[in-house]
Amino acid sequence: GAGVSQTPSNKVTEKGKYVELRCDPISGHTALYWYRQSLGQGPEFLIYFQGTGAADDSGLPNDRFFAVRPEGSVSTLKIQRTERGDSAVYLCASSHTSGGALGSYNEQFFGPGTRLTVL
Amino acid sequence: RKEVEQDPGPFNVPEGATVAFNCTYSNSASQSFFWYRQDCRKEPKLLMSVYSSGNEDGRFTAQLNRASQYISLLIRDSKLSDSATYLCVVNPGNQFHFGTGTSLTVIP
Numbered sequence: 001g002a003g004v005s006q007t008p009s010n011k012v013t014e015k016g017k018y019v020e021l022r023c024d025p026i027s028g029h030t031a032l033y034w035y036r037q038s039l040g041q042g043p044e045f046l047i048y049f050q051g052t053g054a055a056d057d058s059g060l061p062n063d064r065f066f067a068v069r070p071e072g073s074v075s076t077l078k079i080q081r082t083e084r085g086d087s088a089v090y091l092c093a094s095s096h097t098s099g100g101a102l103g104s105y106n107e108q109f110f111g112p113g114t115r116l117t118v119l
Numbered sequence: 120r121k122e123v124e125q126d127p128g129p130f131n132v133p134e135g136a137t138v139a140f141n142c143t144y145s146n147s148a149s150q151s152f153f154w155y156r157q158d159c160r161k162e163p164k165l166l167m168s169v170y171s172s173g174n175e176d177g178r179f180t181a182q183l184n185r186a187s188q189y190i191s192l193l194i195r196d197s198k199l200s201d202s203a204t205y206l207c208v209v210n211p212g213n214q215f216h217f218g219t220g221t222s223l224t225v226i227p
Contacts, residue, residue: 043206
């Protein structure tokens with residue numbers, strides 16, 4: 001079946017511009033996560049959706065970052081007034097359920113990521 | 120203090136060697152634990168969940184010590200295809216906290 005997809009795969013933008021990154025989770029997965037990964041680092045949690053609502057957005061670095069999931073499926077991460085420090089790979093993951101459950105039911109399946117470069 | 124700490128390596132080992140990675144976590148309320156594998160310029164993929172009693176999957180063995188807040192991964196009989204970065208992941212609730220990853224290169 002189809003895995004998690006993300007578009008675009010690469011995005012180059014100029015400092016100060018607005019960007020949108022899209023994530024299509026696996027069908028039926030209610031939980032959706034956004035992460036940011038810089039070179040040599042592990043993925044850094046940004047935000048978690050359970051259904052349509054952002055259940056935990058404590059990882060968003062500042063108010064330039066915002067994410068939505070209006071119909072409980074596709075999600076868009078929005079970054080305003082981009083800065084060079086925003087350059088990273090933005091990863092999206094989905095799972096059947098949120099954390100806390102034991103076993104493979106909360107295994108996260110990652111998309112290939114969007115490589116964002118801010119010049 | 121970071122939520123999850125890992126030795127970044129790199130670990131360079133010959134084929135057939137046994138190698139062990141360790142990871143410590145700070146949140147004692149963490150409930151689920153995982154090892155993910157990430158190949159260069161690829162997304163992370165689940166290698167195995169880590170259960171309290173320890174678990175094995177072929178050449179891979181994972182162990183959890185809740186008292187010491189410590190997780191380990193043992194790889195026996197290393198293959199060239201095991202070369203990757205291994206990420207320790209801890210799940211205290213809604214969030215999943217990743218370590219920086221440990222880089223492994225298996226040398227012919």
